[in-house]
Amino acid sequence: MKKLIVGLAGNPNVGKTSVFNQLTGMHQHVGNWPGKTVERAEGSFKHGDYEYDIIDLPGNYALSAHTIEEIVSRDFIVDDNSDVIINVVDAANLERNLYLTTQMMELGANLVLALNMNDFAKKKDHFINIELVSELLGFPVVEINAKNKDGFDELLTTVEKVAANPIDSSIKLSYGDELKQHLGELQVIIEQDKSLCDVPSIWTAIKLLEKDSIVIEKVQKSSISSKIMMEVDKIAKHLIDIFDEGAEEVIANARYAFIDGLMAEAVERPSVEKETTSDKIDKIVTNRILAPFIFIFLMWLMFQLTFLIGDPFEQLINQAFNMLGSWVASFISNYYLKAFICDALIGGVGGVISYLPIIFMMFLFLSILEDCGYLARAAFTLDIVMHKIVGLHGKAFIPMILGFGCGVPAIMATRTLESESDRILAMMLVPFMSCTARLPIYAIFTAAFFSQHKGTIMLLMYGLGIVVALIVAAIFKRTIFKGMSSPFVMELPTYKLPSLKGVLLHTWEKAKGFLKKAGTLILVCSMVLWALSIFPMGVNYGSGDSYLGMIGNAIAPIFTPLGFGTWQAAVAIISGLAAKEVVVASFGTIAGMEEIDEEGMSPFLHDLFTPLSAFSFMAFTLLYTPCIATIGAIRQETNSNKWPIIMCAITLTTAYVVSFLIFNVGTLLGFH
Numbered sequence: 001m002k003k004l005i006v007g008l009a010g011n012p013n014v015g016k017t018s019v020f021n022q023l024t025g026m027h028q029h030v031g032n033w034p035g036k037t038v039e040r041a042e043g044s045f046k047h048g049d050y051e052y053d054i055i056d057l058p059g060n061y062a063l064s065a066h067t068i069e070e071i072v073s074r075d076f077i078v079d080d081n082s083d084v085i086i087n088v089v090d091a092a093n094l095e096r097n098l099y100l101t102t103q104m105m106e107l108g109a110n111l112v113l114a115l116n117m118n119d120f121a122k123k124k125d126h127f128i129n130i131e132l133v134s135e136l137l138g139f140p141v142v143e144i145n146a147k148n149k150d151g152f153d154e155l156l157t158t159v160e161k162v163a164a165n166p167i168d169s170s171i172k173l174s175y176g177d178e179l180k181q182h183l184g185e186l187q188v189i190i191e192q193d194k195s196l197c198d199v200p201s202i203w204t205a206i207k208l209l210e211k212d213s214i215v216i217e218k219v220q221k222s223s224i225s226s227k228i229m230m231e232v233d234k235i236a237k238h239l240i241d242i243f244d245e246g247a248e249e250v251i252a253n254a255r256y257a258f259i260d261g262l263m264a265e266a267v268e269r270p271s272v273e274k275e276t277t278s279d280k281i282d283k284i285v286t287n288r289i290l291a292p293f294i295f296i297f298l299m300w301l302m303f304q305l306t307f308l309i310g311d312p313f314e315q316l317i318n319q320a321f322n323m324l325g326s327w328v329a330s331f332i333s334n335y336y337l338k339a340f341i342c343d344a345l346i347g348g349v350g351g352v353i354s355y356l357p358i359i360f361m362m363f364l365f366l367s368i369l370e371d372c373g374y375l376a377r378a379a380f381t382l383d384i385v386m387h388k389i390v391g392l393h394g395k396a397f398i399p400m401i402l403g404f405g406c407g408v409p410a411i412m413a414t415r416t417l418e419s420e421s422d423r424i425l426a427m428m429l430v431p432f433m434s435c436t437a438r439l440p441i442y443a444i445f446t447a448a449f450f451s452q453h454k455g456t457i458m459l460l461m462y463g464l465g466i467v468v469a470l471i472v473a474a475i476f477k478r479t480i481f482k483g484m485s486s487p488f489v490m491e492l493p494t495y496k497l498p499s500l501k502g503v504l505l506h507t508w509e510k511a512k513g514f515l516k517k518a519g520t521l522i523l524v525c526s527m528v529l530w531a532l533s534i535f536p537m538g539v540n541y542g543s544g545d546s547y548l549g550m551i552g553n554a555i556a557p558i559f560t561p562l563g564f565g566t567w568q569a570a571v572a573i574i575s576g577l578a579a580k581e582v583v584v585a586s587f588g589t590i591a592g593m594e595e596i597d598e599e600g601m602s603p604f605l606h607d608l609f610t611p612l613s614a615f616s617f618m619a620f621t622l623l624y625t626p627c628i629a630t631i632g633a634i635r636q637e638t639n640s641n642k643w644p645i646i647m648c649a650i651t652l653t654t655a656y657v658v659s660f661l662i663f664n665v666g667t668l669l670g671f672h
Contacts (some may be wrong), residue, residue: 001046005053006162007076009104012059012089015116017041018146019088020056031612047156055082061096063103064212066295068415069216077109078199083163086148086155090119091128094493095263101137101254105169108200112158114151120494125270132266135234138172147499170200174354175254178242182235183209189231191220207233208245209239276581279493282377291381298369299462304455306361307446311454313357314443321346321354339534343524355440355584356511361437363510364503366404371498371506375401396426400469403433404462405510407630411637421481424643427471427634431626431651432469434462436510437580443622444584449611457615465622523573527580531587548590562620562656563613573620579627612671616663624655 008016008488024043043057057076058069079083085104089097094115104111113134121128134141140158144151175183186208187201194205196219207215209232219225236247243250263269285294325346332338369375379397397418410430417423442461446454532548551568555574559565568590576583585603609617625631625648634644 001051002049003051003053004083004084004159006055007082007085008054008056008088009073009077009085011061011090011100012094014059014088014090014097016059016088017056017148019086019116019144020054022146022149022457023052023054024150026537031378048160050160052155054155060100062100062558063107064210077104077107083110084112084159085109086112086114086159088116089117091118091143092124092126094121094126094128094267095259098259098262099255102173102258103171105137106203108168108170108205109329110162110166111137111169112138112162113139114155115141115143116146116495118143118145124276127268129266129268133262136172136262136266137169138414139167139169154481156251170202173202174258175251176257179239179250179254182238186228186231186235189224189228190219193224196222206251210251211248215308220392276494278373281561286381287379288381291377294379295378296459296463300376300455300459302365302369303458303462306358306365306458307383307443310358310361314354317354317357336534340527340530345523347432351638353515355443355514357444359436359439360507360511360536362439363507365403367503367506368498371496371503373495396429396473398423399426399430400433401467403430403435405436406513407433407435407626409634411630411633414417414637424638425476425481427637427643428647429469429473429478429651430624431463431630431652432472434465434622435580435626437627438621440581440584442618444587444605445609445614445618448605449609449614457618461618463620464619464658468623468658472650472654496544522579522581522585525578526589528607529575529586531569533590559620561664562659563667564609564617564620566608569610569617573624576621577625577628579629580621583621610672612663614668616666619662620655620659622655623651624660625651 007183008020010016020043021039024045043056044051044053047054057073060070061072062070064070064078070296076082077086087104088100089101101111101113107497115128115130115133130141130143140162142151142158144155154266157378174180183202186205190196190204203484204215204219208219208228218228219228222228239245239247239250242279243253245253284290297559328346329338329342331521332341366375379401399410399413407430407550410433411427414423414426414430417426438461442458450457450477467638529548532551535547548571549567551574552569552571555570556565556567559570559573568587571590572583572586575586590604605614631644631648634647638644
């Protein structure tokens with residue numbers, strides 16, 4: 001069986017990941033969100049006599065060296081031995097999509113164009129002559145539908161033909177006589193050094209004129225580097241004299257001239273673009289005045305529905321674990337074995353798993369908002385705050401929103417930021433976002449102290465995280481990370497009805513991750529907490545005389561000014577450094593199954609907290625040092641121990657200050 005290595009390339013939000021999932025059957029989430037894929041995902045499948053290795057590259061608008069995602073895609077096309085590159089494009093935005101196509105043509109990539117989202121193009125009265133587009137580009141164009149796999153057989157058959165008979169896609173490029181002549185002169189010199197001929201000389205010539213740092217560094221290692229760079233400077237100066245523009249602008253204009261000519265010949269469009277449904281909705285949803293209120297309302301509604309639907313199931317699971325604990329206890333006479341199974345396993349792990357329905361509903365609603373295209377609008381509309389007030393690139397809000405799910409992918413998503421300082425600052429802010437691991441903490445405290453206002457309290461928690469992150473960003477942007485970022489430029493995806501399969505797959509993948517953590521990390525932590533709670537021999541289980549109580553009592557005074565200076569709260573906070581769900585597991589383990597009734601841990605928590613101190617505790621767990629996995633992700637992304645340490649210091653200090661203010665100001669105002 002023949003093997004093919006195929007790359008999927010294209011702009012963000014054109015359906016590349018949908019194509020990838022349809023082909024491979026791998027359940028990678030498809031987000032209606034530009035820049036979602038920041039690493040290349042790999043999969044395999046068989047078609048006819050061929051075995052495919054297919055790589056889903058990050059979405060890019062260009063192949064420059066500005067962002068990590070652009071470099072990842074470019075490195076694959078330039079350096080990896082791929083047989084074919086499938087360039088997935090949005091038929092409704094063909095002109096913009098073809099700019100990336102021209103750059104892959106400059107590389108001489110063996111291309112097949114997959115024309116997706118044709119239904120949206122037809123709604124805009126765009127009629128594309130596919131055969132003529134193929135003729136003008138010089139390589140095959142196939143019409144597909146990534147949702148239902150229409151055209152996939154033709155696409156794969158075409159890929160196999162092109163793999164057997166490679167096409168030099170650079171042949172059809174035409175950038176005008178003036179630029180063509182000068183590129184040719186530069187190519188002649190470049191081709192004198194065979195070490196530079198691993199890629200087409202025209203691409204090297206273009207990138208040198210565009211001042212591409214990676215290509216310049218490569219050329220400077222050449223024995224004829226001075227000769228090449230002298231020619232580059234000469235051509236660049238000449239282009240300024242002729243066009244009154246720099247070489248980068250001249251090349252960009254030449255690419256667009258090629259695209260404009262193709263569009264004029266092969267695409268029929270109305271003289272005035274028809275207003276789409278997305279345009280009509282955006283007049284309201286992205287309105288500068290209405291947008292923040294719409295965002296707040298939707299978040300509040302999401303939290304209300306999360307508890308409204310999730311609470312009954314959470315209570316059923318909680319009751320089931322209580323019954324299981326009582327049933328198991330009736331068969332075990334040994335005190336320590338009974339305590340281990342009922343308190344460590346059922347009380348600790350079971351207490352966390354019971355909140356799975358709430359977590360599932362949260363993931364479900366976030367997935368719907370993301371897939372329908374709204375979360376991209378939320379990031380766009382908050383740019384006025386992010387950029388003008390805070391001074392941070394509005395695009396940094398994308399990782400922050402992803403942080404509502406999990407901090408690790410959110411940290412990785414900072415790769416979409418061009419500025420290194422903005423990227424590092426965004427990593428410092430992500431831990432302030434309320435990830436779903438904190439949901440069980442909110443759930444037990446809202447049930448115990450704020451049962452009539454669960455959705456509102458949840459909104460306050462998420463809002464507090466955002467506000468604190470923006471304040472921290474404003475401080476650091478004016479001190480450590482000085483300088484205003486560039487304005488926010490982001491494509492807003494077309495609104496679409498989320499795929500039921502896609503939403504459920506995404507939700508299940510996240511829920512499965514939560515269950516996996518419950519069966520591994522949380523289980524281990526619960527066992528350790530149980531052992532510390534029951535020893536030394538002879539002490540009452542979960543008492544202050546146990547090893548756990550001794551540790552907690554030593555730490556507790558630190559948290560007394562915050563309103564929760566008990567050893568149980570101190571132990572919960574320390575254990576939460578492993579994973580935030582362990583905070584709930586620690587309370588469940590300490591309380592033991594016999595202390596937990598049908599209302600969950602409410603009686604146990606009422607002995608430790610007041611409503612004010614409970615809110616202070618929730619705020620602290622929201623803002624303090626994130627889990628080990630997030631710390632590790634920052635370490636990996638920065639390749640430094642410095643920034644994870646700084647982040648831990650920032651979050652811990654911020655959490656302490658905010659909780660101190662909440663409790664003490666609240667006390668002064670008469671709350672309790």
